[in-house]
Amino acid sequence: RGAPPDIVLVNNFRDRDRPRALRLPAGRGHALADDIRDFVDQLRPTLRRLFESERFKTQRTAVASGYQDREKALVEALESEVRGAGFALVQIQLGPYTKPEVAPLVKGEPIPIEKLAETPGDVDDAQLEELRQRYQTLSKRLEETFRASREIQRALKKRIHELEREFAAPILADLLEDIKAAYQDPRLSEHLDELRDRILVDLRRLLEEESDEEAESRAPEEIERLRPYLVNVLVDNSGADGPPIVVETSPNYRNLFGTIEKVVDRSGHGRSDFLHIKAGSVLRANGGFLVLQLTDAISEPGVWAALKRTLKSRLIDIQSFDPYFLFSASALKPEPIEIDVRAIVIGNTHAYYVLSGYDPDFYGIFKVRADFDSVMTRDAEGIARYATFIRNLSESEGLRVLDRTGVARVVEEGARWADQGGKLSTLFSEIADLVREASYWADEEGATVVGAAHVDRAVRARRSRVALPEEKIQELILDGTLRIQTEGSVIGQINGLSVYDLGDHAFGKPTRITVQTALGQGGIVSIERESDLSGRTFNKAVLILDGLFRALFGQEQPISVHATLAFEQSYGEVDGDSASVAEVCALFSSLAEVPLRQDLALTGSIDQLGHVQPIGGVNEKVTGFYEVCRARGLTGTQGVLVPQGNAPDLMLEQEVVEDCRAGRFHVYAISRFEEALELLSGVPIGTRGADGRFPEDSLYGRIEDKLYFYAERMKEHGRPDGEGGPEGGNPPGEETPGSPVPPGPRDIPEGTIGDDGPDDPRDGGSVEDGDPPPPHPPGTTSTR
Secondary structure, eight states: OOOOOEEEEEOOTTOTTSOEEEEEOTTHHHHHHHHHHHHHHTHHHHHHHHHTSHHHHHHHHHHHHHHHHHHHHHHHHHHHHHHHTTEEEEEEEETTEEEEEEEEEETTEEOOGGGGGGSTTTSOHHHHHHHHHHHHHHHHHHHHHHHHHHHHHHHHHHHHHHHHHHHHHHHHHHHHHHHHHHHOOHHHHHHHHHHHHHHHHTHHHHTOOOOHHHHHTOHHHHHHHHGGGSEEEEEOOTTOSSOOEEEESSOOHHHHHOEEOOEEOTTSOEEOOGGGEEOOHHHHTTTSEEEEEHHHHHHSTTHHHHHHHHHHHTEEOOOOOOTTOSSOSOOOOOOOEEOOOEEEEEOOHHHHHHHHHHOTTHHHHOOOOOOOOSEEEOSHHHHHHHHHHHHHHHHHHTOOOBOHHHHHHHHHHHHHHHTSTTEEEOOHHHHHHHHHHHHHHHHHTTOSSBOHHHHHHHHHHHHHHHOHHHHHHHHHHHTTSSOOOOSSEEETEEEEEEEEEOSSOEEEEEEEEEEEEEESSOEEEEHHHHTTOBOHHHHHHHHHHHHHHHHHHOSSSOOOEEEEEEETTOOSOBOOSTTHHHHHHHHHHHHHTOEEESSEEEOOEEOTTOBEEOBSOHHHHHHHHHHHHHHHOOOSSOEEEEEGGGGGGOOOOHHHHHHHHTTSSEEEEESBHHHHHHHHHOSOOOOOOTTSOOOTTSHHHHHHHHHHHHHHHHHHHOOOTTOOOOTTOOOTTOOOTTOOOOOOOOOOOOOOOSOSSOOOOOOOSOOOOSOOOOSSOTTOSOBO
């Protein structure tokens, strides 16, 4: 497709409130406007020369002579009649004007009729009455004569105008014929014919004489006088070599659909004409594509309904629209203009589904949907595209060129932002900002090219500007306000990991998770859920944990345990399932009375079969625990356990990688929760023997012994007040049919249940320990 046509607006001489649009080949709109301007500029001089020519003067004199003879004959006949009646034609003064009148002659002198009675002796009463009668007759004849004279003058003026048009018409036709021949457009030719006819009607107005002083300041008035003949170029595609792509960043009504501007003249009155009509983005995108943000369009008054109406009818109606003013600013209503526009609206998935569900016209107008991913494949082609983007940005904005190390460092940062293995972020606006800032730091150092060090400095500077919340939480951890242990072992306590997403900055920090278990039938109780401080995803994870626990230890008898699970020092809403593996480990630690290592942190979600599932924000979580350990001093045993599925997603900071390589910090990948439990406790899980029991010294064996102990105690003491019976179980004291009689409890090693010392938390600001809602589509298993 080539460039679309230009669109110009011309005066509609038959209805000036309805200007009409003309289409011309691309680039010809301004050419027509210039041609019409040249025509108008030479119009007055040409007409003046024509009407000052000897040929025109001769014909005008001949025409005027005939009318003047008729008028002269009328006057002479009147004068003869007046003289014969003894009267004379005189002029009487009426203020600043004079008026022809008849007056009787008395002794050869004209005397006004009303003064005859004041001259006694000159006329008697009979003569006076007769003179009055003659006066009445002659006055009527005078009025008839001058009425006929005025008719002759009007006829003469009309004939002179006709003569002027007869002389001007061929000249105008010749001038306009050149324009017609240059454009060969039927609608334009029709307009030029109407223009010619309008000029012929306006000849007298165009040729009005003016004084020298008026001539010095006549330019504005002359422009106003000639405005109706000009051309308003609405759309100019002279520089286009293909369909236009118009990106409207502020899609209000005026910018999208155009407007009719109002100007104030020297008298203070507002007015408009067709030259004050301005095109909007929709008309400028005719023959091409209009790009706008969906949320911006639906938030502007009147825009969404007008956009749908325009796209459905394929007609644009330019109006003077003000959503905050009840009345239209102009009576102009241009004729609707046909358009051919492809509208591309960009928005998020939520807005798309809301509109498609509530707007019945949505699917009918926007027929093609395209989803854009926030990541791209990290392969040779993807890296080459990154490099091309960086080069084009540097060239277009005059930035310093990035060398190979600088490009590689930007690619590395893009991989970290993607948060997925083998992917690169497609947030190119963020990438562009990083390149600009790296170029700035290179310029500050006087470097000719941007290297990895400059990109590193830009990354650190960007992070430092938004890291205040992260630093404050780090301070609370280091001064003991938030109790996080990074050494030793504790029963029923584990370090989970949470991500704080602040929009422009996300960071991870450890969260202390504790579990206490006791005799009872309440099952697993989440303190966050009971306090209405948990989200639906978190609640689901707790129920999955309960299902896994019952599947492992509730096959032969009801589980008689009451376990409370808490995110310590968490005072805001908690959501997400990435702490569910940590919760399982803390639960089993409490039941087995086996302490867990506090120099390790754990993240990952779990299913009812015990598989560890990927989570989001793995890099932030690992880095968050690493920062705490480094601030306190790395011991060489500290580390983080992450899901095996997140191993490809790891894109850690260089300092973390170096400490891992040197053995000062560790990252372990696990695929099942048992791996985490054995690493954290140092005790083997154990497998059931031929008798269906776990080994005594295994972790599961200790849990099984504890549960048998609880079951026996429940049978001995009966159901406690206020507690319901176990699901599917028998009343206390009654054996389950077919179940073996549980043996006596094994010796259970002594251990501290719960904490390793007194707790002295301080009241303070709320610390968010949970994860934000998952950024992935519903149905996926990767959540944050």
